[in-house]
Amino acid sequence: MDSIEMIEEKVGCRFLGLRQGVKILAPRIPGLACAVTLCVSFTVFLASVFVVTPNASAQAVYSPEHPEVRALANDLVNYLKGAVKPNSQMNSRVLAALAIVQHSKRYNGSVPLGDPLVKQACEDVAAQVDEMIENEREMYLPCITIILLAETNARAYREPIKKLLRFLENRQNPNGSYTYKNEGYKSCDMSQTQFAALAMFVAKLHGFDMDVQMAKRTLDWTLNSQLADGGWAYKLKASGQPNDPGSRPRGATAQDIAYTTPSISMTFAGGGTAYLLSDFLQLNKRAKSMTKSLAKETIGLPKTVTIYVEPVDGKSSLLNKTGPLVQFDRGKFSNKVRAGNAWLERGFKVDRNIPFTCYYLFTLERYAYFREQGEGNVGNGKLVNWYDEGFKYLLDQRGGRSVIKPQSKENAIWSPALAVLFLVRSSEVLNVEPAASRALGGQGFKEDSVLRTGANGLIRQVETEKNLSDLISMMKEGEADNEQLRELAEALKKQISEFRAKDDKSRGEIKAFLQSMIAARNYFRRLIAVRFLAGEQAMDNVPALLYALGDPDLRICIEAHDGLRLVSRKIDSMKLSDLTRKNALRDPDALTGEENDSCRLELSEMKRNWTEWFLKIRPSAELLD
Secondary structure (H helix, E strand, O other): OOOHHHHHHHHOOEEEEOHHHOEEEEOOOOOOOOOEEEEEOOOOOOHHHHOOOOOOOOOOOOOOOOHHHHHHHHHHHHHHHHHOOOOOOHHHHHHHHHHHHHHHHHHHOOOOOOOHHHHHHHHHHHHOHHHHHHHOOOOHHHHHHHHHHHHHHOOOOHHHHHHHHHHHHHHOOOOOOOOOOOOOOOEEEHHHHHHHHHHHHHHHHOOOOOOHHHHHHHHHHHHHOOOOOOOEEOEEEOOOOOOOHHHOOOOOOHHHHHOOOEEHHHHHHHHHHHHHHHHHOOOOOOOOOHHHHHHOOOOOOOOOEEEEEOOOOOOOOHHHOOOOOOOOOHHHHHHHHHHHHHHHHHHOOOOOOOOOHHHHHHHHHHHHHHHHHHHOOOOOHHHHHHHHHHHHHHHHOEOOOOOEOOOOOOOOOHHHHHHHHHHOOHHHHHOOOHHHHOEOOOOOOOOOOEEEEOHHHOEEEEOOOOOHHHHHHHHHOOOOOHHHHHHHHHOHHHHHHHHHOOOHHHHHHHHHHHHHHHHOOOHHHHHHHHHHHHHHOOHHHHHHHHHHOOOOOHHHHHHHHHHHHHHHOOOOOOOOOHHHHHHHOOOHHHOOHHHHHHHHHHHHHHHHHHHHHHHHHOOOOOOOO
């Protein structure tokens, strides 16, 4: 907080007038999942923007919106919801939860926060992150966990995601690749590397910062590991060259060596990872923005408006940087992906002879998405109808308890989950901006409506607003629920204006009630009281704000402190340390005892300073106990 304007914005909310009679309320509230602001001159991304035209992806017949595709995706998701149990393997639960999330984003325009499977999987895997980091042998589960937690609620799961990003950095081989933990010989794994790259990309999309050199090293290794004929293999030596019988490392089996021949699945993985990391590092301007096809239906809002969620790691995060993030040999990149594309265009097919067929389709979809982003199309020949071919294959595999037959060594959870991710075009869905993915779908926004964020950053429409007197009456009578109290906290700037227009007697009664509410048991009641008293900017409110500096919730202490700065105009001389402010605004349950004690110590000292200042101005003032 460096200016009066910033504090005033924090105390209340700004109404921004827009065309077509729609108003957007942009609240800034500690404890909510995110703050929503408006940016003009961009395209809106909202709930029902997931309507995709049949030919949006250059497919001849099918798209995710085709009735047959949607019917199969729905059947697979319904199966997963019944098949996954609390005692199922964690990797199966996380993968199934991710499939359900992406399915809901595609077809419902929202993240299914209340889905029992999704909710439980997120809570369980977030609680086990430390154990995962210590013991996990493979990269698949940590990477899918990053994607699931970020897509579901990046801010709520900020700490476990950041731990896993550090884990990615620590587990990376010096040459940029990833493989199994504590392998008996030095090798590199294209399969695991592609998941690490995808996790990096999704984390960046949600506003997490990381060392861009990590992504550059992975891109370097991906290109260096390409075979002479343009294909990619599963396992390679640390040097980037395929193992061969003549240089078989001690402990390697004949099967290990067989994995090092090029395959169509791993070539899609290699090519897709190269395109994805080029996009991550912003090496080339996108030739085609695939997500724009998702925004053709703007449900009544002006096309010049977008809803934007501030990145998790702040406005200076990688997400907001322009231009290439690193220096890279673009000629090398172009030559390598061109050779890989030619290999794939010659050999593309979808059939049961491809091991792990649903995994292969999941990899194919990612390659196609990022190649289209980078080049504007998916090439020529057989690849043109890649989605049609994949869907027809899955349709032919229908039957049995799991809706489709488990493919190769994939089990009865992985196959349907990976099939869902292919059908909904998960890469396209992942790339829809986080603000949009947290919007509620299924309903248009009416003219003269007000849009607000509710819990978890969900963007929703508020049909009517209670005036100040109505809400004060509801609070006095104990009728207001937490959501109504939250709405009042978000709309205080308007209510304060209404308050100032009242006669002296009415204003005195309301102020007395609000001052008494600073000791209420309910967090939102105390928040409303402190914000209102701060926003009025009256010296008579200082004793109540001083009292609130000792509130049980550190977030309200910060509100009171900022309110005192606003009332006193002491913007520069009375500041809390950055660490205390940062910790005090976190979820109280996430603070350690040491962090809480440190915040309390500095706030106590600040309360003493504020009290001395006030008593110099009003020596006879009565302070609240």
